[in-house]
Amino acid sequence: MRIGELASLVGVSTRTVRHYHHLGLLPEPERLANGYREYRLRDAVLLSRVRQLAGLGMSLDELRDVLAEDQGKDLREVLQELDADLARQQEAIAVRRARLAVLLAEADLHPDSLVPPEMAAVLRDLSAGKAAESPFAKLDREMLTLMSNLADPADQAHVLDLMRPLTKPAALARGHELYLRLDELADASLDDERLAELAGDLAAHLPDELVLPMIEKSGAQGADWLDALSAEMTPAQAEVFRLLMVTLKGRM
Amino acid sequence: MRIGELASLVGVSTRTVRHYHHLGLLPEPERLANGYREYRLRDAVLLSRVRQLAGLGMSLDELRDVLAEDQGKDLREVLQELDADLARQQEAIAVRRARLAVLLAEADLHPDSLVPPEMAAVLRDLSAGKAAESPFAKLDREMLTLMSNLADPADQAHVLDLMRPLTKPAALARGHELYLRLDELADASLDDERLAELAGDLAAHLPDELVLPMIEKSGAQGADWLDALSAEMTPAQAEVFRLLMVTLKGRM
DNA sequence: TTTGACCTTCACGTAACGTCAACGTGTGTA
DNA sequence: TACACACGTTGACGTTACGTGAAGGTCAAA
Numbered sequence: 118m119r120i121g122e123l124a125s126l127v128g129v130s131t132r133t134v135r136h137y138h139h140l141g142l143l144p145e146p147e148r149l150a151n152g153y154r155e156y157r158l159r160d161a162v163l164l165s166r167v168r169q170l171a172g173l174g175m176s177l178d179e180l181r182d183v184l185a186e187d188q189g190k191d192l193r194e195v196l197q198e199l200d201a202d203l204a205r206q207q208e209a210i211a212v213r214r215a216r217l218a219v220l221l222a223e224a225d226l227h228p229d230s231l232v233p234p235e236m237a238a239v240l241r242d243l244s245a246g247k248a249a250e251s252p253f254a255k256l257d258r259e260m261l262t263l264m265s266n267l268a269d270p271a272d273q274a275h276v277l278d279l280m281r282p283l284t285k286p287a288a289l290a291r292g293h294e295l296y297l298r299l300d301e302l303a304d305a306s307l308d309d310e311r312l313a314e315l316a317g318d319l320a321a322h323l324p325d326e327l328v329l330p331m332i333e334k335s336g337a338q339g340a341d342w343l344d345a346l347s348a349e350m351t352p353a354q355a356e357v358f359r360l361l362m363v364t365l366k367g368r369m
Numbered sequence: 370m371r372i373g374e375l376a377s378l379v380g381v382s383t384r385t386v387r388h389y390h391h392l393g394l395l396p397e398p399e400r401l402a403n404g405y406r407e408y409r410l411r412d413a414v415l416l417s418r419v420r421q422l423a424g425l426g427m428s429l430d431e432l433r434d435v436l437a438e439d440q441g442k443d444l445r446e447v448l449q450e451l452d453a454d455l456a457r458q459q460e461a462i463a464v465r466r467a468r469l470a471v472l473l474a475e476a477d478l479h480p481d482s483l484v485p486p487e488m489a490a491v492l493r494d495l496s497a498g499k500a501a502e503s504p505f506a507k508l509d510r511e512m513l514t515l516m517s518n519l520a521d522p523a524d525q526a527h528v529l530d531l532m533r534p535l536t537k538p539a540a541l542a543r544g545h546e547l548y549l550r551l552d553e554l555a556d557a558s559l560d561d562e563r564l565a566e567l568a569g570d571l572a573a574h575l576p577d578e579l580v581l582p583m584i585e586k587s588g589a590q591g592a593d594w595l596d597a598l599s600a601e602m603t604p605a606q607a608e609v610f611r612l613l614m615v616t617l618k619g620r621m
Numbered sequence: 622t623t624t625g626a627c628c629t630t631c632a633c634g635t636a637a638c639g640t641c642a643a644c645g646t647g648t649g650t651a
Numbered sequence: 652t653a654c655a656c657a658c659g660t661t662g663a664c665g666t667t668a669c670g671t672g673a674a675g676g677t678c679a680a681a
Contacts, residue, residue, distance in 0.1 A: 118597050121658065126594055127519065131659085136638060151646060153659055158597045162511055165518035169483050174465050177637070193478050200469050203462050210455050210462075213426050217452050226445050231421050259414055266417035267379065342378055345370050345410045373627065383628090388669055403677055405628055429668070 118156040127164045134164065140177055142167050142184065175199055216270070230258075232265045235277055242284050248293035253300050253354070260346055279327040291322055305353040312353060316360035328365055370408040379416045386416065392429055394419050394436065427451055468522070484517045487529055494536050500545040505552050505606070512598055531579040543574055557605040564605060568612035580617055 124131045137143040143163055147155050170180050173196075183195055220226065223234040230237065240261060244254040268276060282288055298315050305312060347355040376383045389395040395415055399407050422432050425448075435447055472478065475486040482489065492513060496506040520528060534540060550567050557564060599607045 118600070119659075122593075122597070126597065130639080132638060132640085135661090140637095151659080153646085156597075158508075158511060158515070158601050161594075161597060162515045162518070165515055166481070166483055169518055171637090172465070173469055174462070193473065196469055196473055196478075200466060200473070203466050203469070207459060207462050207466075210426070210459050213424070214452060214455050214459075217425055217448055217455070221445065221448055221452070226448075229418070231418055256410075259410055263410070263414045263417055266414070266421055341374075342413075345374070345378065345408075345413060348370070349410050371628075382670080384669060384671085387630095392668095403628075405677085423668090 118161070120154050120156070123156045123161055123164065126161055127168060129164070129168060137164070137167060137177075140181060142177060142181055173199060174203055230262050232262060233273065236261075236265050236273070239277070239280055239284055242289055243292060244296075246290070246293050248296040251293075251296040251300050252303075254293075254296040256346075256349055257296070260342075263342070276327070279324055282324060283322075288322070295319060295322060299354055299357065302353050302357065303351045307352060307356050309353070312357050313360055316357050316364060319357070319361050320364045325365070325368060329368075332362065332365060370413070372406050372408070375408045375413055375416065378413055379420060381416070381420060389416070389419060389429075392433060394429060394433055425451060426455055482514050484514060485525065488513075488517050488525070491529070491532055491536055494541055495544060496548075498542070498545050500548040503545075503548040503552050504555075506545075506548040508598075508601055509548070512594075515594070528579070531576055534576060535574075540574070547571060547574060551606055551609065554605050554609065555603045559604060559608050561605070564609050565612055568609050568616060571609070571613050572616045577617070577620060581620075584614065584617060 118126070120131045120134055124134050134143065138145050143160065145154070146157065146160055149155050167180065167184075170183070171177060175183070175195075179195065179199075183192060219233045220231060223237055230240065232240065240258050243261075244251065244258050248254040264276070265273065283292060295315070295318060298311075298318075302309065302311055302315060347358060350358070370378070372383045372386055376386050386395065390397050395412065397406070398409065398412055401407050419432065419436075422435070423429060427435075427447075431447065431451075435444060471485045472483060475489055482492065484492065492510050495513075496503065496510050500506040516528070517525065535544060547567070547570060550563075550570075554561065554563055554567060599610060602610065
């Protein structure tokens with residue numbers, strides 16, 4: 118047999134056969150006078166075995182070890198590891214599919230704000246009505262989208278629970294008003310009394326359980342999302358948040 | 370934010386961020402006077418979105434299309450395709466695990482002859498007893514191993530059914546005897562009468578349903594396993610098989 | 622001033638081959 | 652005999668999503 122016959126017998130490309138020679142998975146056969154490789158039946162058996170194992174999902178490197186060590190690790194052990202690995206892959210894919218299903222449940226799916234449907238509804242509510250044009254509402258939505266994207270699914274549900282009181286009509290109206298007040302005070306002087314007043318109203322509006330964990334997490338990590346957020350605000354708005362933080366930390 | 374802060378905020382490496390810039394998945398931000406990239410909150414949102422989609426199993430190329438076309442294919446469609454693809458992957462892994470389970474059921478698993486347990490038992494029987502040392506039995510085992518490796522699982526079961534009659538004690542003894550006779554005639558003259566006699570006995574021994582499909586498949590493909598097989602036999606043995614083929618073709 | 626911890630771009634390495642390129646070999650046909 | 656055509660040979664670049672140096676500039680603290 119020459120290489121093409123061997124390849125088509127086993128159902129692979131000649132390139133694959135040569136590749137396996139290169140990796141040492143298949144011994145180089147004798148050469149004819151013209152330099153062509155000359156294969157025997159045994160080579161077909163060896164090649165088909167390599168394909169079998171490779172087809173099970175084993176890497177060619179692992180495969181070389183299995184074939185070489187010959188006794189090193191007991192084939193059964195290797196195959197059991199492989200099975201465990203495949204099980205993990207299945208699990209990972211299942212998780213991805215579950216997340217996909219959640220996203221696909223969203224009614225008007227668009228490339229921005231890839232948040233789960235429930236969160237999308239909350240975001241819509243928060244910047245609806247009077248706050249529809251509010252720049253600060255937009256910033257807040259941006260930040261909440263980021264938080265949603267970064268949180269793991271377990272936290273997601275928890276955060277949604279905590280935000281639910283904010284979506285009741287009365288709280289919503291109050292939230293919109295706070296957005297507008299933040300917009301108004303954008304360029305206020307840093308010693309404007311309304312800043313402290315607004316910070317107090319914000320502290321009263323936001324549930325402690327929602328904000329406190331954020332503060333805690335914030336201090337821990339190196340890169341701080343609070344820094345990124347306040348960099349987007351005007352100095353006056355940042356001052357409002359500084360006051361808010363002081364108030365909230367006092368409550369801890 | 371500089372690149373390190375952005376990266377740790379979203380939980381990726383700085384290399385990844387730069388890679389996404391290179392691929393056009395993330396817009397290059399402004400640069401500071403010293404050449405450092407300066408990111409805004411919006412970039413974190415964009416980056417986290419890219420990670421979300423990539424984490425679902427989408428390739429970065431597809432992702433670029435999704436983000437660029439913006440309206441081209443409707444995100445929902447893309448995600449549905451992705452889900453279908455993931456489903457196929459799950460199925461493929463399940464098949465691999467099923468094959469693994471079959472292999473792991475084999476009692477003495479060793480790297481040679483990776484055949485399913487039932488086939489392994491048949492192979493053991495065929496070259497047991499009187500045929501334990503038979504060179505031809507060894508050749509036959511080699512070929513059957515190859516066939517088993519190359520056959521798809523559906524055929525596998527069928528072939529095993531067809532071989533079952535050969536494993537009954539009486540047939541087995543007769544098979545061993547035939548192996549020994551093939552060994553004896555290895556270097557016989559091509560016009561030795563015993564060759565035709567042996568071919569006849571072989572034809573009587575082998576079930577038609579087992580051999581006929583092999584002959585048919587053999588003629589069709591370019592690379593012929595029969596060629597490879599007869600290349601391993603002595604001229605006299607090859608002659609036996611030629612005669613056997615003639616007999617069998619006559620029966621078709 | 623030196624030490625770190627950042628940042629910059631450039632470029633090779635990874636897995637398992639596919640796919641030219643550039644070339645020799647062997648056979649059938651005009 | 653000449654030419655086409657199918658097959659073989661080695662060598663090397665392309666693919667995916669970054670990791671991992673290399674070689675060097677920037678900035679703040681000790």
